[in-house]
Amino acid sequence: MPIAVFDSGVGGLTVLRALAQHFPREDFLYLGDTARLPYGNKSPVTIRQYVEQNIRFLLGRRVKAIVVACNSASSVLDPSVKAPVPIYNVITPGARLAVTQSNTGKIGVIATRTTVAQQAYVRAIAAVNPNAQVVQQACPLLVPLVEEGWVDDPLTNLVIHRYLNPLKEAGIDTLIMGCTHYPVLKEPMSRVMGKGVVLVDSGEAIAQQIQTDMSAKQLLANPLGQGRLDLLSTDLAENFRLMAERILHPLSAASFNHVDI
Ligand code: DGL
Secondary structure (H helix, E strand, C coil), X not given: CCEXXXXXXXXXXXXXXXXXXXXXXXXXXXXXXXXXXXXXXXXHHHHHHHHHXXXXXXXXXCCCEEEECCHHHHHHCCCCCCCCCCEEECHHHHHHHHHHHCCCCEEEEEECHXXXXXXXXXXXXXXXXXXXXXXXXXXXXXXXXXXXXXXXXXXXXXXXXXXXXXXXXXXXXXXXXXXXXXXXXXXXXXXXHCCCCEEEEHHHHHHHHHHHHHHCCCCCCCCCCCCCEEEEECXXXXXXXXXXXXXXXXXXXXXXXXXXX
């Protein structure tokens, strides 16, 4: 059975790529809810409805776990929600990894407006290190720039500078890229933050969490899997396929299909 990964759009493919590279024998089913993107500036009530619908849809596809790759969706996820398979959010592992990476306890978080407003990372970091100092910055312009494919672009670099400079001045030593789209911009972000700041990728963090759960047999590994990646999107946009090919490189998808949820 595959592991499902869902996001509001193409951004979660950064999480899928990290997972597929860590678990080359696992099969994955990816759902990009491109018809309802963006999630990150919608209200928690609306996002929660989308999340519940996506989870119900994926459970109907017989998957062995669901990774809520979208940080905005993870930030409104009810942790007590009961499901027949494990449901992973990206915030808890991302916060844990940031705390272990940080020497000074000064941690920056960049995310969508909803994730920032929900204080999801602030709470998750405090649960691991109550003395940590967290500086948050909402970066609403970055998602459309990535969706547009403007990755290596002077305008995007300017926007990154504008958002990250206050975090740099605040003296953080660790920066959580708290949105699935941001790892696509990891290089220009690292250039702005400089060598002394570690960038934490939620895809890497959730891969470590799943590795731990597989070792503890809380999630069964699939030794006979083919490493198949099947992609679904709720909108037919050709842009999804182009961005998927670009983000997944050097991996590639076995299929692209449109679904109604
Ligand atoms: N995938 C979302 C996240 O990680 C960002 C895109 C959106 O706003 O839907 O927060």
